[in-house]
Amino acid sequence: MSIEDRLGAARARAAAERKRQGLPELAEAALGVIGGSGLYEIEGLRDVVEVRPVTPYGRPSDALVVGSLGATRVAFLPRHGRGHRLTPSEVPYRANIYALRLLGVGSVVAVSACGSMREEIRPRDVVVPDQFIDRTKDRPATLYGAGVVVHVAFADPFCPVLSARLADEAERVFAASDAALAGTPAARRVHRGGTYLTMEGPQFSTRAESHLYRSWGVSVIGMTGLPEAKLAREAELCYGMLAYATDYDCWRAAEEAVTVAQVVANLGANIASAKEILRGLTATGVPARDHCGCASALAGAVQTDPSAVDWDRVRELALLLGGELPLD
Ligand SMILES: [Zn+2]
Numbered sequence: 473m474s475i476e477d478r479l480g481a482a483r484a485r486a487a488a489e490r491k492r493q494g495l496p497e498l499a500e501a502a503l504g505v506i507g508g509s510g511l512y513e514i515e516g517l518r519d520v521v522e523v524r525p526v527t528p529y530g531r532p533s534d535a536l537v538v539g540s541l542g543a544t545r546v547a548f549l550p551r552h553g554r555g556h557r558l559t560p561s562e563v564p565y566r567a568n569i570y571a572l573r574l575l576g577v578g579s580v581v582a583v584s585a586c587g588s589m590r591e592e593i594r595p596r597d598v599v600v601p602d603q604f605i606d607r608t609k610d611r612p613a614t615l616y617g618a619g620v621v622v623h624v625a626f627a628d629p630f631c632p633v634l635s636a637r638l639a640d641e642a643e644r645v646f647a648a649s650d651a652a653l654a655g656t657p658a659a660r661r662v663h664r665g666g667t668y669l670t671m672e673g674p675q676f677s678t679r680a681e682s683h684l685y686r687s688w689g690v691s692v693i694g695m696t697g698l699p700e701a702k703l704a705r706e707a708e709l710c711y712g713m714l715a716y717a718t719d720y721d722c723w724r725a726a727e728e729a730v731t732v733a734q735v736v737a738n739l740g741a742n743i744a745s746a747k748e749i750l751r752g753l754t755a756t757g758v759p760a761r762d763h764c765g766c767a768s769a770l771a772g773a774v775q776t777d778p779s780a781v782d783w784d785r786v787r788e789l790a791l792l793l794g795g796e797l798p799l800d
Contacts, residue, residue: 475762478795479578482708482767485794486576490525493574499523501538501547503758504577504709505750506568508696509585510743512550514750517541525574528788529566529615533558536571542754547575551582551696560673560695561610569703570615574791578767579634579710579758582700583746585739586668586692587676587721589685595738597661598646598745599692599715600639601668604629605685606698608672613699615706615792619782621775622706629701631710633764638712639664641752645745660745666691668715670698682723693721707792710759710766714749716742770796 473481490499498521505514517539524535534553539546549568552558572580586599593599616622642662653659669685671677673695677685685693692715704711718738719730761767774781774796786797 473795475767479761479767481795483576485791486574489574489791490576493525495523495525495575496521499538500576501545501572502576502578503544503546503754504572504575504580505546505548506580506582506700507548507550508583509552509556510739511583511746512554512556513537514541514546514548514747516751517546517548523575525571527567527570527574529570529612530564532567532571533563536575538575542751543757544754546750546754547572547577563696565700565703566612566615569700569707569709570791573707573709577709578761579631579712580704581634581638581750581753582697582711582713583743584668584694584696584713584715585718585742586694586715587719588717589669589682589690589693589721589723591724593663593666593691593717594657594661595717595719595734596741597663597717598642598742599663599666599668599717600635600642601691601697601713601715602628602630602632602635602665603667604698604701605667605669605688605690608670608698610672611699613702615703615789619776619785620789620793620797622770622773623775624705624769624773626702626705629705629711631712631764631766633759633761634710634712636664637753637759638714638749641749642714642745644752645748649745649748663691666715668697668713669693671695677721679722682721685721686723692717705766705769708767708769710761710764714746716746718742
């Protein structure tokens with residue numbers, strides 16, 4: 473099956489399931505945005521609908537807001553819920569990814585507030601990571617199981633095409649906003665590539681852990697990138713991240729103590745820049761998905777023999793598995 477046919481079949485399965493759930497036609501989106509700490513809404517969306525889809529994994533973090541931004545239909549989901557009600561361990565990652573897939577989303581941009589683990593990644597800089605280290609321990613990390621075993625490749629956990637586009641947009645935004653600061657330490661920088669370590673939280677790391685992670689080459693530390701990116705891969709979605717540094721993690725013996733006010737100010741500046749980058753990304757539409765491989769992540773990844781598969785489970789997950797395990 474060609475990639476175009478595969479993408480078309482996936483869109484058709486999503487449309488059928490939306491219809492079955494009685495969701496409005498306006499609920500279809502191409503781009504999903506998962507907002508992290510501080511990012512609970514996007515201004516300027518047109519033709520907006522708010523939907524609460526049902527998933528096999530329960531309810532998503534909140535209602536999804538679908539609207540047009542530039543040339544793109546966008547589905548926005550605040551990861552921690554509006555009002556920031558959910559801890560990183562409580563976020564229903566599986567329901568969130570399934571819901572985005574149900575709305576027809578092919579590409580997901582995750583926005584994440586992080587601690588910097590490197591001197592050169594300064595607060596307010598953005599990292600577009602290309603690797604993960606998983607230090608979570610209390611989160612369901614697969615969409616499958618219970619009768620269908622799936623092993624997807626995850627050596628390169630981020631979509632290279634979407635990530636490159638995000639970094640390009642970030643550089644454009646920073647070049648414009650920080651033009652007067654160019655060449656000075658105050659000018660914000662975009663870091664292409666880097667390793668994002670996901671810790672369980674909700675507490676921040678100890679100093680010993682922080683030094684250990686630095687010795688592993690970690691760039692930024694956060695609490696939500698995983699299992700989100702694993703599930704996006706399992707749902708055959710392109711996944712890219714804007715990881716914003718709000719502060720240096722506790723490894724750095726600061727000359728002066730970091731104040732909460734500074735961290736909050738950095739968070740606010742980061743959210744403003746994330747919105748600008750999203751406006752740039754959506755002005756011309758999301759990158760094509762036919763060359764990166766994300767949309768065929770499940771090809772050959774189902775390990776369970778068809779004679780041993782739990783077909784009730786396949787029926788329940790037909791939106792995701794229909795391309796690999798057809799029901800008719
Ligand atoms: Zn991709």
